[in-house]
Amino acid sequence: MSSFLYASLALFVVWAIVLFLSKNTRHEQVVMSVIGLVLAPGAMAIAALDYHNVTVATIGIEDFLFSFCVFGIASVIYQFALGKHTKKLRGRRILLSHPATHWLAHIIIALGIWAVIGVALAVVLGLSSVQAAIVGGLLVGTYVIADRKDLMFDALLSGVFVAVLVFASEQLFFVRLFPEAASQYWQAGNLSGLVLAGIPLEELLWAGVVGFAIGPLYEYMRDVRLK
Known part of the structure; x- marks a missing residue:
């Protein structure tokens, strides 16, 4: 069993608890988790260039599980921790033929922009893959809260919560054990x-x-407000 799998399993326990206790955010959590799962191979392949000592051939279930859990938890942890609910905004954007198509397409586009920014920063400024990903993510998040200032605390506290969870899981179940x-x-x-x-x-x-x-x-793309 890979040593990193223990940290991923610890995050999965948190993911499962959130899913079980927070009925209102289950759909969002599952959707974003699946997106994280799909993105895992590409993210790990990029990280293998200069960040993680892994290769594409050695990417295992723990890497998929880690990405699955982190994306799912990140998307709902603010609502779960503070008991927030969503309320639909009206008259903000033109939807595509189906609402789900609209927000899913826009989430994919946003993540694609994140990836493009990261690659550009790595190529132009010579940043490492993780440094480029950090700056790219900051730009995407900053754009979201600049357009929707009501989501600022969601972004900030979600960032803190996820960082603490990753630190705790990796420190206790990865660094200390192995x-x-x-x-x-x-x-x-x-x-x-x-x-x-x-x-x-x-x-x-x-x-x-x-x-x-x-x-x-997710809230930004679905045009909902937290209350």
Whole structure:
């Protein structure tokens, strides 16, 4: 069993608890989790370039599970933790032929823009893959809250919650149980060298940015307000 799988399983337990207890956000959580699952191979392949000591051939179920859980939790953790509900906004955007087609297409476009920005930053500025992903995610999240200022706390607190969850799961169930495997998991030579209890700062920033960008994205694309 891969050592990183324990951290992913810990996140899955949190994911399952949120799904079970928060009936109002189940649809959003499952949809965003599936999107994270679909994006996992590409994200891991990019991370393997200069961030994680993995190859495309060694990507395992733990990587898919991690992405699945992080995306799902990030999308609803703010609503779950604070007991928020959604209310439909009216007269803001023209829908496509079907509402689901509208918001799903726009979520895919937004994530595509994130990827394009990340690649451009890596190529033009020479940033590492994780640094480019962090900056790209910050830009996407900032655009969302600039257009919908009511989603600011959703973005900020989602970022904090996700960063804390990733830190706790990786520190307790990965770094402490398998310190040697953890020390070899990241390509330390390409990172800043700043760590928090064995977790590189970039890992926590990346997790926080995922929460910051993904947290309000579903509400933004579906034109709903949290109350």
